[in-house]
Amino acid sequence: MSILEVRDIHKSFGGNRVLKGVSFSVKEGEIVGIVGPNGSGKTTLMNIINGVIRQDKGSILLMGKDISSLRPSGRAKLGMGRTFQITRLFSNLTVLENVLIPLHYGSPLPATEETAIEIIEAVGLSHKIRDRAGSLSLAQRKRLELARAIALKPKVLLLDEVFAGLNPVSIREIVELLLKLNREKGITLILVEHVLKALFKLTRRVLVLSEGRLIFEGSPEGMVKDPEVIKAYLGERYLKDESA
Template structure:
């Protein structure tokens, strides 16, 4: 079976800076693929290119066997790619319910249908009690949750999560992991950028490591921590030495 997402030779230049310089990876249908790498490796830029927020300078992005590189942002969303942002981008003056309804309107053009769908997702993501709060009044954890609910409301085949755990307390992280498992159970394919390795390792089916704009590893999580290239680029000193 072909992977849902195939990224080949993805590159992105900002003037003379090469943020991405040949990133390759696949995301298999129904799996959680973790995208990791040191700060500034280009993970968020890769997300931006896949989601259509940025136009890649080169390479190919195939989603459900269709080339999407360079497609307009809203078109990529329409094809079934949902995303969250590293720095949360909520609709500040809309309530939680309104924000998620806005997402649901993509597949349910009638507001009443979209609302019903949004209510369901609020229950699913645990935001039901805060449905009438304004986006800007939420805590960071709830804003991130809201972004997930909003993206899910577009009924994506592929969900791109950009550091949804960053800045959360351990308890909030546990909730987020539980939510992530429920999302996977729905059959949504997830690609996730994450800094908190301990969180990612047990739930990821597959890990891709990016360093300096290139893919340097792709394989099982357990192997990633043993790969010398990854260890050198990202994990610092060998784990054995640390423990």
């Protein structure tokens, strides 16, 4: 059964049609990547799935239930976690408090410090528990966002450019962490990503979005050979660089 179903999503901002009928479905336990050029509507799609923005037309189903009318908080309680392209932490609160908030308000897990500390340890921030979230480095901020999302005990986790701006070491560590979450906790992952190398380590299925439409759906190997994807996103140089 598909855990998440996106049905014919349309969205315009004024006269700018950002999404022109996007549909796809994700199976439980799957890892799906969404790629595409800047301005193709990836983040808008994420925002619609999570409920921050409302679609003009179409619907979102989580475990077969239409969640289109729910606020993001309602979706979070049903098991939808997310991270943001530009991190959105509770900067003046501590790392611990950042994780306690979803535990108290959106999670079936016990809202105790022990649970929070366990989650913080899992993302490798145990040494920062009492620090202000605003004092963290970018890589640490991304880890904390991940911890905050995990605290919801999500069934589906939406990750918006989680690797952007990170060094290779951090990227490798987060890839491993995500794989672990997927394997051990069965969390379905949907990643919007530009860092293709990292993405391809995670996923066997990629969707390509271009000008508000899905132009490709399939394996990473198929994607890099698809002429339309090359034209819209990768560019001729990608092929040369890869073969070189």
